[in-house]
Amino acid sequence: MSAADASATTGRLAAHLHRRARWRWGEIVFWLAVLAAIVALPARAGIINEVIIAGLFALSLDLILGFAGIVSLGHAAFFGLGAYAAAILASQGLADPTLGLVFGAAVAAIVGLVTAPLLLRGADLTRLMVTLGVSLMLGEVANRNAWITGGADGLNFSPGRLLGFFPIGFTGQRNAALYSFAVLFILFAIARRLAQSPFGLALAAIRENRLRAGALGIATSRRIVAIYTLAAAYAGAAGALLAETTQIVSLDLFDFHRSADVMLMLIIGGAGWLYGGLIGAAAFIVLRDVISAATPEYWEFWIGLALVILVLSGRERIGERLRRLVAQITPGAARRGVA
Amino acid sequence: MLTILLDGVAYGMLLFVLASGLSVTLGLMNFINLAHGAFAMVGGYVTALMMNRAGVPFLLTLPAAFLIPAILGAALERTLYRRLYGATPLDQVLFTIGLVLMAMPIAAYLIGDEPQQVHLPQWLSGRIDFHGVGIGVYRLFIILVCGIIALLLQTFLVRTRFGAQLRAAVDDARVAQGLGVDVDRIFAIAFAIGSGLAGLGGALAADVVGGIDPSFPVKFLVTFLIVVTVGGSNGILGALFGSLLLGTLDVAGKYYVPSIGAFIIYAVMVVTLIVRPQGLFARGDGR
Amino acid sequence: MSAPALEARGLSRNFGALIATDDVSFSIDPGARQALIGPNGAGKTTLINLLTGVIRPTAGQVLLEGHDVTHLPSHARVRRGLTRTFQINQLFPDLTPAESLGLAISERNGSGGDFWRVAGGRPAIVAEIEDLLQRFGLDGDLDQPTRKLAYGKQRLLEIALALAARPRVLLLDEPAAGVPEEERRDILAALAALPSDVAILLIEHDMDLVFNFASRISVLVAGRLLTEGAPEAIAADERVRAVYLGEDAHG
Numbered sequence: 001m002s003a004a005d006a007s008a009t010t011g012r013l014a015a016h017l018h019r020r021a022r023w024r025w026g027e028i029v030f031w032l033a034v035l036a037a038i039v040a041l042p043a044r045a046g047i048i049n050e051v052i053i054a055g056l057f058a059l060s061l062d063l064i065l066g067f068a069g070i071v072s073l074g075h076a077a078f079f080g081l082g083a084y085a086a087a088i089l090a091s092q093g094l095a096d097p098t099l100g101l102v103f104g105a106a107v108a109a110i111v112g113l114v115t116a117p118l119l120l121r122g123a124d125l126t127r128l129m130v131t132l133g134v135s136l137m138l139g140e141v142a143n144r145n146a147w148i149t150g151g152a153d154g155l156n157f158s159p160g161r162l163l164g165f166f167p168i169g170f171t172g173q174r175n176a177a178l179y180s181f182a183v184l185f186i187l188f189a190i191a192r193r194l195a196q197s198p199f200g201l202a203l204a205a206i207r208e209n210r211l212r213a214g215a216l217g218i219a220t221s222r223r224i225v226a227i228y229t230l231a232a233a234y235a236g237a238a239g240a241l242l243a244e245t246t247q248i249v250s251l252d253l254f255d256f257h258r259s260a261d262v263m264l265m266l267i268i269g270g271a272g273w274l275y276g277g278l279i280g281a282a283a284f285i286v287l288r289d290v291i292s293a294a295t296p297e298y299w300e301f302w303i304g305l306a307l308v309i310l311v312l313s314g315r316e317r318i319g320e321r322l323r324r325l326v327a328q329i330t331p332g333a334a335r336r337g338v339a
Numbered sequence: 340m341l342t343i344l345l346d347g348v349a350y351g352m353l354l355f356v357l358a359s360g361l362s363v364t365l366g367l368m369n370f371i372n373l374a375h376g377a378f379a380m381v382g383g384y385v386t387a388l389m390m391n392r393a394g395v396p397f398l399l400t401l402p403a404a405f406l407i408p409a410i411l412g413a414a415l416e417r418t419l420y421r422r423l424y425g426a427t428p429l430d431q432v433l434f435t436i437g438l439v440l441m442a443m444p445i446a447a448y449l450i451g452d453e454p455q456q457v458h459l460p461q462w463l464s465g466r467i468d469f470h471g472v473g474i475g476v477y478r479l480f481i482i483l484v485c486g487i488i489a490l491l492l493q494t495f496l497v498r499t500r501f502g503a504q505l506r507a508a509v510d511d512a513r514v515a516q517g518l519g520v521d522v523d524r525i526f527a528i529a530f531a532i533g534s535g536l537a538g539l540g541g542a543l544a545a546d547v548v549g550g551i552d553p554s555f556p557v558k559f560l561v562t563f564l565i566v567v568t569v570g571g572s573n574g575i576l577g578a579l580f581g582s583l584l585l586g587t588l589d590v591a592g593k594y595y596v597p598s599i600g601a602f603i604i605y606a607v608m609v610v611t612l613i614v615r616p617q618g619l620f621a622r623g624d625g626r
Numbered sequence: 627m628s629a630p631a632l633e634a635r636g637l638s639r640n641f642g643a644l645i646a647t648d649d650v651s652f653s654i655d656p657g658a659r660q661a662l663i664g665p666n667g668a669g670k671t672t673l674i675n676l677l678t679g680v681i682r683p684t685a686g687q688v689l690l691e692g693h694d695v696t697h698l699p700s701h702a703r704v705r706r707g708l709t710r711t712f713q714i715n716q717l718f719p720d721l722t723p724a725e726s727l728g729l730a731i732s733e734r735n736g737s738g739g740d741f742w743r744v745a746g747g748r749p750a751i752v753a754e755i756e757d758l759l760q761r762f763g764l765d766g767d768l769d770q771p772t773r774k775l776a777y778g779k780q781r782l783l784e785i786a787l788a789l790a791a792r793p794r795v796l797l798l799d800e801p802a803a804g805v806p807e808e809e810r811r812d813i814l815a816a817l818a819a820l821p822s823d824v825a826i827l828l829i830e831h832d833m834d835l836v837f838n839f840a841s842r843i844s845v846l847v848a849g850r851l852l853t854e855g856a857p858e859a860i861a862a863d864e865r866v867r868a869v870y871l872g873e874d875a876h877g
Contacts, residue, residue, distance in 0.1 A: 215710065219702075
């Protein structure tokens with residue numbers, strides 16, 4: 001091989017390995033657009049905030065579903081944990097939002113860490129049931145311990161001011177949206193970086209061929225536990241945001257249908273490329289509001305129908321076209337998504 | 340205490356009938372059917388509506404409660420389900436969740452949100468006193484009927500040719516096909532029977548759970564899944580044992596330690612999965 | 627005398643009533659070129675799975691360079707220098723060869739868990755990826771998803787991945803299986819070019835390949851080790867002929 005060929009290969013290799021590192025213009029436009037929406041549409045701040053929080057929640061699910069290929073029916077548990085952790089903290093007088101956020105994420109992460117080993121054994125159904133079982137158990141625990149959680153009546157609390165300055169509860173919806181946006185962006189950027197690291201590559205390998213990943217020397221169990229814990233932390237952060245910005249927490253956060261909803265959001269947008277959760281969350285919430293306005297009691301039916309059609313048609317997602325603009329961020333994010 | 344035990348056994352038998360169909364589809368086709376509860380709901384509605392609106396006696400409604408969901412199941416299997424036999428678990432989960440989400444509003448639209456009650460005939464109500472122990476007549480009835488069903492199923496599987504073909508198909512569908520077993524037809528029939536059993540279970544359960552309403556499928560979905568997970572997917576015995584175990588623990592738990600309530604069955608499931616991830620009665624290859 | 631690179635002692639494995647591996651004992655010297663042959667169903671892949679830790683034995687031990695690794699999981703054995711290829715390609719369909727190799731190399735040198743560094747940021751690793759790509763003729767496809775590669779190239783990647791871990795012992799499970807004629811030569815060349823300090827056990831049906839490659843051949847029949855020896859001895863052995871001729875009569 002001539003020297004020219006060799007250096008051509010080197011160049012090509014370098015370009016290939018680094019292709020995802022830079023933020024594409026499509027991504028920059030996306031984030032600026034969201035920020036602009038918050039600033040320019042203060043009357044819609046409430047729903048934008050809701051979309052952002054749902055997006056973060058869906059992003060957290062993407063970390064385990066899209067990256068590691070783990071199907072979880074109980075991810076709402078971490079969301080609920082984060083929400084209640086932040087709310088309880090605030091109701092006890094420690095109302096600083098940032099503190100609540102970190103606490104919520106930490107509590108969720110700890111539970112995630114403890115329950116992750118349960119995922120490692122058994123087949124798909126087992127994993128599914130374990131995740132579901134854990135979330136239902138937590139829901140029951142929350143229900144039975146009304147003295148902490150307020151039970152079915154919910155909890156009364158007020159979040160403090162952000163950075164001691166900005167009100168973010170009912171009265172500060174635009175601040176709330178900006179706060180959520182900031183948290184989402186930071187966490188997203190971290191996840192994006194993670195996706196391109198050797199760790200992220202290993203997760204893709206585990207997802208695509210767990211047997212071979214082990215044969216490469218990857219300690220698959222440890223990696224899975226790590227990403228599950230991180231995903232739990234992200235979900236907990238989303239829950240904490242919800243509690244702090246809406247001042248409402250309720251037991252239905254642990255419900256099965258919450259886990260089903262977030263999965264649907266992620267599937268609509270497409271799992272495995274990080275933006276899917278965000279786009280799916282927006283689409284889901286907009287769709288839900290539009291349909292509920294038209295047929296309030298039966299919107300569930302249309303969601304179910306959409307899901308059935310989506311699956312039967314091979315899960316082509318809205319995200320497909322947008323993907324070309326933003327380009328692949330995560331390694332090996334297959335067109336078909338997961339497992 | 341014996342009363343509690345019998346109540347638990349009755350509940351367990353009920354769960355068995357309800358969940359046996361799910362166990363079959365899971366064990367047979369490795370298909371995760373979260374819409375199973377919808378068939379139970381249909382069966383419950385059949386009985387309730389036939390009794391309340393057409394005055395049909397309770398016992399006579401039971402065959403219909405089996406047949407109608409069975410036919411529905413067969414139809415859905417032919418048209419929709421079979422497209423997803425090779426699909427990923429995620430797809431199966433999403434698809435069947437979609438079906439359930441559709442089924443519930445349809446029920447609410449056609450029949451209304453109010454729980455439909457099944458009023459038991461005189462001869463099935465009340466209690467018997469047996470050596471100082473009070474036993475609900477209906478509970479006995481359930482144990483009897485479900486016990487007979489369990490026996491019939493076991494005989495069916497073990498003694499008939501169809502049963503043998505079914506078991507062959509479960510072990511290895513490709514080999515069975517090579518031996519001339521019409522695997523497609525087997526799947527369809529198994530699915531229909533499973534759905535029918537769910538319907539029958541729903542009809543029998545209506546009195547016990549306080550009526551059938553549109554949220555039935557989701558309310559009991561988890562319980563069914565727990566039964567199947569704990570019992571393993573290795574046929575009737577596992578499902579029966581799992582159901583009885585969970586049934587008695589659930590009833591006993593709620594009676595003796597009401598503050599924990601439903602927590603017990605979830606905890607049992609999680610513990611089981613930790614110790615034996617394939618369920619208590621799984622096949623040797625751990626599927 | 628130094629310890630054998632890989633040794634099996636009384637290795638057995640049964641699945642219920644089926645005895646897949648029956649009291650197998652053999653060893654591979656450092657730098658050896660050894661082959662394992664046997665009729666279909668003899669249990670060759672099961673044996674490989676036992677040696678690499680994919681399944682647990684019901685009896686017996688596996689020793690890697692003198693250390694008992696019988697209870698170590700697969701990935702731990704890889705870290706100790708034992709790798710293998712699979713009879714049916716086990717690759718990462720949507721990762722590119724460059725990414726797959728980079729992953730294997732990172733794992734080997736301990737930086738596989740890095741979650742902050744962008745993959746491809748270490749020049750040493752990149753250089754090694756490039757070297758492997760060139761050695762196996764994969765540099766033309768370095769940025770294509772693996773599923774788009776020709777079957778022969780995939781087979782080469784299969785071997786390259788195992789080699790990226792810089793093993794001391796390499797087990798090759800039918801590397802030429804299913805490879806079209808034109809691409810076979812590349813496989814053979816790659817095998818011939820494997821580093822001489824790596825002990826290699828080759829499982830193959832292609833007798834030409836076996837006799838060209840191995841200096842020592844073991845014969846496995848129905849889970850038991852029938853005989854071992856130099857190629858000429860094996861070729862002349864009546865029992866071996868009977869086993870293969872018997873098979874030919876059926877097949």
